Amino acid sequence: MRESIIRLEGATKRFPLPEGGTITALDAIDLDVARNEFLTLLGPSGCGKTTLLHVISGFVQLDQGKILIDGDDMGTTPPHKRPVNTVFQNYALFPHMSVGDNVGYSLDIAHVGKAERVKRVGEALDLVGLGGYAARMPRQLSGGQQQRVALARAIIARPKLLLLDEPLSALDRNLRQAMQIELKNLQAELGISFIFVTHDQEEALTMSNRVAVLNGGVIQQIDTPRNTYNYPANAFVASFVGASNLFDGEVRRDGDKIVITTPENDTVEAVLRDERSLNGGGKLTAMLRPEQFSLSGTGGADNCAEIDVTVDQIVFIGSTYELLGKTAGGRQINALLSASHQTRIGEIEQSGKARLSYDPAAVHLIPADDAGAAQ
Amino acid sequence: MSWLRKLGDTSLTTYTVLFFAFIYLPIAIIVIYSFNSDPVNMMRWSGFTFDWYKQIFGFSNASSEAALYIESTEQLLAAIRNSLTVAAFTTTIATVIGTATALAIYRYNFFGKRFYRTLMFAPMLMPDIVLGIALLIFFVGVGMPLGIGSIIIGHCTFLISYVFIVVSARLAGMDRTLENASADLGANEWTTFRRVVLPQVMPGVIGGALLAFIISMDDLVITYFISGVGTQTLPLFIFGMLRRGIKPEVNAIAVMMLLFSFTVAALGLYFRSRRR
Numbered sequence: 174m175r176e177s178i179i180r181l182e183g184a185t186k187r188f189p190l191p192e193g194g195t196i197t198a199l200d201a202i203d204l205d206v207a208r209n210e211f212l213t214l215l216g217p218s219g220c221g222k223t224t225l226l227h228v229i230s231g232f233v234q235l236d237q238g239k240i241l242i243d244g245d246d247m248g249t250t251p252p253h254k255r256p257v258n259t260v261f262q263n264y265a266l267f268p269h270m271s272v273g274d275n276v277g278y279s280l281d282i283a284h285v286g287k288a289e290r291v292k293r294v295g296e297a298l299d300l301v302g303l304g305g306y307a308a309r310m311p312r313q314l315s316g317g318q319q320q321r322v323a324l325a326r327a328i329i330a331r332p333k334l335l336l337l338d339e340p341l342s343a344l345d346r347n348l349r350q351a352m353q354i355e356l357k358n359l360q361a362e363l364g365i366s367f368i369f370v371t372h373d374q375e376e377a378l379t380m381s382n383r384v385a386v387l388n389g390g391v392i393q394q395i396d397t398p399r400n401t402y403n404y405p406a407n408a409f410v411a412s413f414v415g416a417s418n419l420f421d422g423e424v425r426r427d428g429d430k431i432v433i434t435t436p437e438n439d440t441v442e443a444v445l446r447d448e449r450s451l452n453g454g455g456k457l458t459a460m461l462r463p464e465q466f467s468l469s470g471t472g473g474a475d476n477c478a479e480i481d482v483t484v485d486q487i488v489f490i491g492s493t494y495e496l497l498g499k500t501a502g503g504r505q506i507n508a509l510l511s512a513s514h515q516t517r518i519g520e521i522e523q524s525g526k527a528r529l530s531y532d533p534a535a536v537h538l539i540p541a542d543d544a545g546a547a548q
Numbered sequence: 549m550s551w552l553r554k555l556g557d558t559s560l561t562t563y564t565v566l567f568f569a570f571i572y573l574p575i576a577i578i579v580i581y582s583f584n585s586d587p588v589n590m591m592r593w594s595g596f597t598f599d600w601y602k603q604i605f606g607f608s609n610a611s612s613e614a615a616l617y618i619e620s621t622e623q624l625l626a627a628i629r630n631s632l633t634v635a636a637f638t639t640t641i642a643t644v645i646g647t648a649t650a651l652a653i654y655r656y657n658f659f660g661k662r663f664y665r666t667l668m669f670a671p672m673l674m675p676d677i678v679l680g681i682a683l684l685i686f687f688v689g690v691g692m693p694l695g696i697g698s699i700i701i702g703h704c705t706f707l708i709s710y711v712f713i714v715v716s717a718r719l720a721g722m723d724r725t726l727e728n729a730s731a732d733l734g735a736n737e738w739t740t741f742r743r744v745v746l747p748q749v750m751p752g753v754i755g756g757a758l759l760a761f762i763i764s765m766d767d768l769v770i771t772y773f774i775s776g777v778g779t780q781t782l783p784l785f786i787f788g789m790l791r792r793g794i795k796p797e798v799n800a801i802a803v804m805m806l807l808f809s810f811t812v813a814a815l816g817l818y819f820r821s822r823r824r
Contacts, residue, residue, distance in 0.1 A: 230732055252731040265729035269747045278743075279733040326733065 176208040177244075178366045179229065179334055184238035186224055186390075198224040200390040201238065206334070206368060211360050213369045213377040216387035217413065222370045225387070226336050229368065231255050243333050253282075258327040259336040263343070264319045266311040272298070272322050273307030279330040297325040300359070317348045324356075328363060335360075337369045341376065353380055374414045378402060386410050402462075404537055411460045411539065416507050421458040421541065430533055433459050437502025442478035443536035456541035463495070465535055466508035468517055469528040477530040482506050484525050487518060494518055496527065575806070582799035600800035624801075627785035633696060634781060635764040638703040643757040645704070646711025647749070654719040669713065671706040679706060680773030687774060694776025702774045703764045710763065711756035718752025751819070758816040762809055 186199040198221045206212050214222040227233035228240060231252035240247045242256060258279070266275050274281075277294045285293070298304050301321035311319055320340060327335055337356075341349045357380050360367045371377055377384045378398040385395040386409070394406040405411035408419055422435035424445075433441045441459045469479050482498035489512075496508040508529055510518065521527045585597035605621060653665055671679070683702045684694075692698055726748075730740040768783040775784060782805070789798055 232728060232731075251736075252728070253734050253736050257732070259729070259732045261725050261729055263723070263725060265723065265725040267726060267729070267744055278730070278735075282734040282739060330734070 177205050178208045178210075178242070179206045179368075180204070180241045181228075182239045184225075184228060184240060185236050186228060186233060187236055197390050199228065202390075202392055204385065204392065204395070206366050208366055209364050211357065211367045211369065211380060211382045213371060213381035213384045214387055215371060215374060215377040215384050215414070217372060220387040221390040222387050223338060226259070226338055226368065226370055229334070230257050230259050230336055256333045257336060258330060258332040259338060260323050260327045260340045262338045262340065264323040266319055266322055266326075268311055271307065272303070272309050272311065272314070275311065275322055276307070276326045276329055278326060283330070293329055297329040300328070301325045317344055317352070320344065320352065324359075328359075328365065331363075332365060334366045334368065337367060339370055339372070342371075342373070349376075356380065378414070384414075386413060388413070405460065405539065407539055408458055416463050418461045418463070418506055419458055420461075420504065422456065424455050424457050431457075433457055435502060435504065437500075437504060439480070439500045439502040439504055441480070441536065442533040443538055444534045445538065458539040458541060460537045460539060461531055463507045463509040465531050466510070466529040467531070468510055468514055468521075469530045476533070478533045479528055479530045480506075481526065481528050484521055484527055487522055496521075498527065578799050578802050579806070582796070582803045584796065587796060600796045604797055604800055623780070624785060627780045627782045630696060630779060631765055631782040634699050634703060635761050637700045638707055638764045639757050639761045641700070641704050642707035642711050642760045643753060646708045646756060647715050647753050649708070650712050650715035650719060651745075651749075654716065668709055671709045672713070674706070676769035680770040683770065684773040694774055695779045698774045698776070699771055699779065699781065702770055703767060706770075707760040707763060710759050711753075714756035714759060715749055715752040718749050722748055754819050755816060758812055762812060
C-alpha cells in the first residue's frame with residue numbers, strides 16, 4: 174500500500190514585492206510523497222521550487238493550505254522540531270568544526286551518548302565513502318567530499334524525509350554523474366524519502382521515481398520520468414523537459430487520422446486517441462521529439478507522414494547528427510538523424526533541403542487549453 | 549631604455565627605505581636612547597645603562613638628586629594601576645555591549661535599523677576634543693564626581709563603536725545558511741547561537757576587545773578632560789613629565805609601553821591563528 178510521508182494541500186505562499194504588490198511563489202500546491210519515494214522538483218529558477226523546500230523544512234510559513242509530515246500537521250512547527258533534514262546547495266558545513274563534529278551535530282543536540290555517537294558518525298561517513306576523514310576540517314576537503322559530508326550530516330539522524338536543494342549543481346560533470354548514481358543507491362539503501370530540487374532535466378529523469386515540473390508556483394505535471402518525457406501535459410513541460418517541436422493549430426479530421434494546420438499553414442498528421450483532448454474547441458498542439466524524425470526513404474513504416482524543411486545547420490554530435498531547420502511556414506525544426514546515413518546527409522548539406530518523415534501514431538497531442546495556460 | 553628602468557627601480561627602492569625609516573626610526577631611537585647613560589643631553593651617547601629602567605621602579609639612585617626626575621615611583625605605579633583598571637573595565641563593558649549591539653543589528657529587522665547603525669559609527673568620527681569637553685560638561689552637569697568611574701564611562705562611549713564595527717565586519721562575512729543548517733539539524737535558537745554563531749564571531753570579539761584595550765590604555769585627550777584632579781592614567785602621567793622637559797626616563801617608559809602593546813597584539817594574532 175502506498176504510504177504517504179508528506180502531504181501538501183492547497184499550499185499557497187505570497188511574497189511582498191519591494192515596489193508594492195505581491196508575487197505568488199506557490200499557488201495552491203497539492204503534493205503527496207510516498208515513503209521511500211524519490212521525487213524530483215524540476216523547474217526554471219524562480220519557479221517556486223526552493224520556496225516549496227523551505228515550506229517543508231519550516232523556514233517559510235504558508236499563507237494558506239496545510240502541510241502534513243507522516244500524518245502530523247506541521248502548522249507553525251519550527252524547523253528544529255521537524256523530522257526533516259536538508260542538504261544545502263552550498264553544503265553549509267560548519268567551518269569551525271571537524272568533519273566528525275559536523276556529522277555528529279544532530280546527535281549532540283539529541284544528547285546521544287559518546288560511544289554511540291562515535292559509532293554512528295563512523296557508520297555515516299563509511300556510507301558516503303569518507304571513512305577515516307572524521308578529524309579533517311571541511312576546508313581541507315574537495316567540493317565533492319564536502320558534498321558527501323553534508324549528506325552524511327543530513328542522514329545520520331535518519332529523518333523521515335531528506336530534502337536536497339540542488340546539491341550537485343556546484344560539481345563538475347563527471348563527479349555529478351557519479352553522485353547521481355550514488356544518491357540513488359543511497360536512497361534505496363536507507364529507505365528514506367528524498368525530495369530533490371534541480372533545474373537540470375537530465376538529472377531529474379535519471380534519478381527520480383516521479384518528477385514534479387514546477388512553473389510560476391504551479392505544478393505543471395507530476396508523473397514518472399518516462400511519462401513526463403513522452404506525454405507532457407502541456408507545452409511548458411514539453412519544451413522544458415527535453416527538446417521538442419511543437420505545432421499548435423486547427424484540427425481537421427481525415428479518416429482515422431487528424432491533420433493539424435498551424436497559423437503559418439504547416440500541417441502535421443496525428444492519430445487522435447482520446448476524444449476528450451479536443452475539449453470541443455477544435456484546437457490541439459502536436460509535439461514531436463527530435464528523435465522521432467528520420468530522413469524520408471531511409472526505411473521505417475509505410476504509413477509515415479512527411480514534412481519538408483529548409484536546412485540551416487547540421488551539427489555532428491557523435492552518434493547522431495542534429496539538424497536545425499525551418500518548415501515552409503518558418504517554424505523552427507530540431508531533428509536528430511542517425512549517423513548511418515552519411516551520404517544522404519552530405520546531399521542535404523549540399524541542397525539545403527530535406528524531407529523528414531515521422532510516425533503520426535507517435536505524435537503526442539496536448540490539449541490547446543493547457544498549452545495556452547502554460548504560456 | 550634600461551637606464552630609465554634602472555633609475556625607476558632605484559628610486560622606488562630609495563622611496564621604500566625612506567618611507568619605513570620615517571615611520572620606524574624615531575621609535576628605534578627611543579629604544580636605543582633608553583639605554584643611554586647621559587643624564588642631561590638625551591641625544592649624546594655616552595654609554596650603556598639600565599639606570600633609567602631601574603630608576604622608574606625605584607631601585608637605583610646612582611644619579612644625582614637633580615637628575616632624578618620622577619618624584620616618586622609610587623606615582624608612576626599608581627598611574628599604571630589606574631590605566632589597567634580603566635582598560636579592564638572599559639574593555640569588558642565595551643566588548644559586551646558592542647558585540648550584543650552588532651548581533652542584534654545583524655539578526656533582526658526593525659524600524660530605524662540603518663539610522664541606528666549610523667549612530668553606532670558616529671562616535672568614531674567625532675573629534676576627541678569635542679567628546680572630551682562634552683563629557684566633562686555632562687559629568688559636571690549631572691554632578692558625577694570625576695575619577696576612575698567617569699574615565700571608564702567616557703572611554704566606553706567611543707570604544708563600544710570600535711567593538712561594534714569589528715564584530716559587524718566579522719558578521720557580514722558569515723554565511724547565514726549555517727544557522728538554517730543548525731536549525732535543520734534540530735538545534736534551537738540558543739544552541740545555534742552558542743555552537744555556530746558565537747564560535748564564528750569570536751575572532752572578531754577578541755579583536756575588538758584587544759583594540760578597545762589598547763586604545764583605552766593609550767587615550768590622552770578625552771581622559772585629560774574627564775579625569776579630574778586626583779586621578780592620573782599612564783598617558784596623563786607621561787604628558788605631565790614632558791611638561792617639565794624631556795628626560796631619559798620617558799624613553800624607558802615608552803619602550804615598556806611599546807613592549808606591552810606588542811605583547812597584547814601578538815596574543816591577539818596567536819588566538820586568531822588558532823581559530824583558523
